[in-house]
Amino acid sequence: MLTEKRLPLLPVFDTHAHLDDPDVSLPELLRELEGLRAVGWRGALCAGYGPERFLAGRALCEADDRVVRACGLHPEWLAAHPDQVTREAGWRALQSELDAAGVAAVGEIGLDRRARDAFPLASQLSWMDRGLRLAAERSLPVVLHIVGWHGHALEAVGRCGVPNGGVVHRYSGPVELVPSWVAAGLYLSLSLEPREDPEKRAELARAIPADRLLVETDWPLRDHTYGQAFQALQDLCAHVAVARGETPLEVAERSDRNSRALWGRPA
Numbered sequence: 001m002l003t004e005k006r007l008p009l010l011p012v013f014d015t016h017a018h019l020d021d022p023d024v025s026l027p028e029l030l031r032e033l034e035g036l037r038a039v040g041w042r043g044a045l046c047a048g049y050g051p052e053r054f055l056a057g058r059a060l061c062e063a064d065d066r067v068v069r070a071c072g073l074h075p076e077w078l079a080a081h082p083d084q085v086t087r088e089a090g091w092r093a094l095q096s097e098l099d100a101a102g103v104a105a106v107g108e109i110g111l112d113r114r115a116r117d118a119f120p121l122a123s124q125l126s127w128m129d130r131g132l133r134l135a136a137e138r139s140l141p142v143v144l145h146i147v148g149w150h151g152h153a154l155e156a157v158g159r160c161g162v163p164n165g166g167v168v169h170r171y172s173g174p175v176e177l178v179p180s181w182v183a184a185g186l187y188l189s190l191s192l193e194p195r196e197d198p199e200k201r202a203e204l205a206r207a208i209p210a211d212r213l214l215v216e217t218d219w220p221l222r223d224h225t226y227g228q229a230f231q232a233l234q235d236l237c238a239h240v241a242v243a244r245g246e247t248p249l250e251v252a253e254r255s256d257r258n259s260r261a262l263w264g265r266p267a
C-alpha cells in the first residue's frame with residue numbers, strides 16, 4: 001500500500017489526520033503542508049484526541065486555513081485517564097474549546113472494544129452518548145472512532161441522534177452494516193490502515209454510496225512522514241477507483257466535495 005512510486009497528482013482532502021500529535025513540530029509541519037499544496041493536498045481534518053492537544057490544533061488552524069479540526073475525548077484518552085476528576089476536567093476543557101476558532105466537529109468519540117478491560121462497555125457508552133449530545137447541542141457533526149461494537153454504536157446514534165451528520169472514520173465494520181450507518185446519516189471513511197485486508201477494503205469501497213465516501217491517512221503512521229502518507233492516500237484513491245470502476249480523479253474530487261459538505265469548508 002505505501003509505495004515509493006509517484007502517482008498522477010490527485011486533489012485530495014485528508015479527512016482524518018492527527019496533525020496536532022505531540023511529536024510534530026508546527027514549523028516543520030507547516031513547511032511540509034506548503035509543499036504538499038503543489039502536489040494536490042486540499043487540506044485536512046485534524047482529529048481530536050484529548051485536551052492536551054487542543055492548543056496545538058488551534059495554532060495549526062490559525063496558521064493554515066486548509067486545516068479544520070475536531071475536538072473530542074478519544075476512547076483511548078478516556079481509557080488512559082480512568083479517574084473521574086481528570087475525565088471531568090477534560091470534558092470541561094472540551095466544552096470551552098468548542099467556542100474556539102476552526103472547530104468543525106466533535107470527535108473523536110466512540111467505542112473501542114480493545115479497551116474493554118480498562119474501560120468497560122457501559123462506561124464507554126455513557127461517554128459516547130455525552131459526546132453525541134454535545135455535538136447536537138452545538139450543531140456540529142461528529143467524528144466517530146468505532147472498533148468492534150458497531151451494533152452498540154448504532155444504538156447510541158439512534159438514541160442520541162446525529163442531526164448534523166458526521167463520519168465513521170477508518171471504517172472497519174462489517175460490509176452488511178454500511179446501509180445502517182448511511183441511513184443514520186453518516187459518512188464512512190476508508191484509511192491507509194496497513195493491516196486492513198485489501199479485499200475487504202475493495203468490498204467496502206463498492207458498498208459505500210458515492211456521496212458518503214471519504215478517504216483519510218489517519219496519520220501518524222509508523223515510519224512515514226505526513227508527505228509520504230499523503231502520497232499513499234493518493235494511491236488509496238487509485239485502489240478505490242479500481243474497486244468501483246471509476247477514475248482516481250473521480251474518487252478524489254468526490255471525496256473532496258463530500259468533505260466540503262460535511263465540514264463546511266469553503267471550495
Ligand SMILES: [Zn+2]
Pocket residue numbers: 016018047108218
Ligand atoms: Zn484518529
